[in-house]
Amino acid sequence: MNLSQTVLGVTFQNPTVLASGIWGITASGWRRVAANGAGGITTKSLWLTEHKGHPNPTIIATEHWTLNAVGVPDAGIEKAREEIGDYNKNPSAALGAGKPVPLIANIIANTVENYGKTAQEIVALKPDFLEVNISCPNVEDEFGKPFACSVRDASAVTKAVKAVSGKIPVFIKLSPNVDDIGSIASACAEAGADGFTVINTLGPGMAIDLRSRLPILANKVGGMSGPAIKPIAVRCIADVYRATGGKKPIIGTGGIMTGEDAIEFLLAGATLIGIGTAVSYRGGEVFRLVCEEMAAWCDAEGVKKISELTGGMHRALGIRD
């Protein structure tokens, strides 16, 4: 069965993509994840200048959920130049395919203008896609409500990035923590977004240690990920797909653990599948495992090409109506 797809001119040997913020700080890490079977790699969010994150504890987890308030630390543009330059000199060959594994550079900034400036610097390094992080819930103390929470802000950032991105497709990473994710997506689509990553982390949430009576995360609150958020992610993907007429590719992410979860995300409207927190639940081999499980399901169900599944739920609903 054919797991490969070409999305906006870029070929992915399988639909799994390393989500931003997991394992993705260095070129070595990107290559290791690619060797583990990921079809695409998203870098950790890149800032123009050095940005410190939060003190520890920053990531805590139970069987059902993970909370993180890492706070988007990054060494700034020089390090991005070094690592992306290194990766592009020797892009990982997808397992057995001999083709490079696409690199999605995720960028973050604190003002609309700086999103534009950061995009300009990163675009010069020639990643395959740009992913714009307007939705991190862990820097609200610093910057206020994420840009993803208002149509006006999300649209302004999209325009600023599209003004400098040239031929590199721009994916906007949306927040689930809004009243109407569909309207945010429509606004970004109108502003020129080429695709969407749905969703960033949920919440934020909080966990309290009983004896000390203190919140466990140093930031007190943190974005939620892991198996428990999957239903929210699936609904958000469905909302974005519907709001954009199924015309914009979606990297669906949030709580995926298995190949069947991935199929569910495709049916909701995703084209690619972002896997992050599952790395800590199933190990680094999760990309290969999810691909094997997807292929097994497709074989059993007679699905020949993975792209057939994208938006399948919407078509099934349409047929019923």
Place this chain on the structure above:
Amino acid sequence: MHTPQQNRLPKTYRISAVKRETEQVTSFTFAVSLGAAPGQFIMVWLPGVDEVPMSVANDDGKKLQITFFAVGDTTKKLASLKKGDLVGLRGPFGTHYEWKPKQHLALIAGGYGAAPMFFAASEATKDKCTLTSIVGARSKEHLLYLDEFTKLPHTTVSVATDDGSQGHKGYNVELLAELLKAKKKPDQVFACGPERMLVVVSDLCFQHKIPCQLSLERYMKCGFGLCGNCTVDPLGIRLCTDGPVVKNDLARRITEFGKYHRDHLGKKHPL
């Protein structure tokens, strides 16, 4: 589905005993076990301050001990805590030292490395291993766990101090070099301590073709494989998951080993 046997949610426990090992080194004991094996680490949370990785000095199924240097902001504050104070713990994380029963093991402990090396030693002697323990420090005031090492069965203990105030004047790796030239070589070498020491141990064991396990230290943030901060070049493996204890063959493929490490922002710094 991978069900971790590690606890990834910090929970606070009251310190059940405090011991000042040396002027700068303190041990805490807690009446809880996290099921840690020698070489593994836990994340230690000082509520309201920070959470840092620490090698487990002992875990016997009923109680857990950590031994740490008061060198940074968090460890200095930790060192001021008293019996009954709350400290958050979670783990155990990472790989551990591995041996077969009845093996002859050489354990090289440098500075703070003595605690996890002692943990390995005490567990290995339960499997009837014989040990040559070489404990090194700057001077005799900084030697750690010497009494504990000496009390173990089937153990020869040698000491090295930089200033010669006790034992051999010089480095513990010099004693290892002698040991490896002897007729009866150890089956394996374990080492824990400063990276410059580990590089020498690695080279010696490579030359003499003796299997060797080293505990590599890198900046760690989450401790269980998500954040990627402890990823090493060029292999891209995470030392919280594929380490900190690594076999020599693997260590020698980590080109940054002995050369540089990355900080909390991913920036490189020479060792």
